[in-house]
């Protein structure tokens with residue numbers, strides 16, 4: 501069984517993305533990064549991306565992670581906060597801890613492409 505199937509497939513990914521974004525935009529440390537961004541569009545992209553990250557159907561065809569985040573000045577702390585919100589959202593939805601750890605491990609290598617504050621990129 502793929503990770504995508506084990507967390508509950510498309511409905512679970514959809515719910516996880518919605519819960520994840522509720523948490524991110526409610527975080528005063530992160531809200532500024534998303535000001536003025538069309539959240540519906542961002543959720544659709546994030547859904548496709550997350551489904552791909554966990555082995556689901558429908559490959560992500562958007563911009564590279566480097567291009568999508570270029571110029572946003574994302575810090576290492578902001579990256580960690582976003583990953584923590586995703587883990588919390590998945591926990592809320594009943595995804596077991598080992599699956600969450602596998603998803604976090606899939607996202608970790610993207611840090612170098614997304615974080616622009618190189619001092620905190622180690």
Ligand code: HEM
Nearest residue numbers: 533534537545546549562563568574578579582607610614
């Ligand atoms: C954890 C790993 C992350 C993944 C997998 C991810 C994924 C994505 C994807 C798929 C898009 C849409 C790209 C497109 O429209 O072409 C996107 C856009 C965006 N992401 Fe991320 N992201 C991550 C981390 C972050 C962090 C840490 C921040 C800020 C704290 C952030 C802020 C944004 C913003 C503001 C956009 C919209 C850019 C724009 O179109 O103007 N992302 N991200």
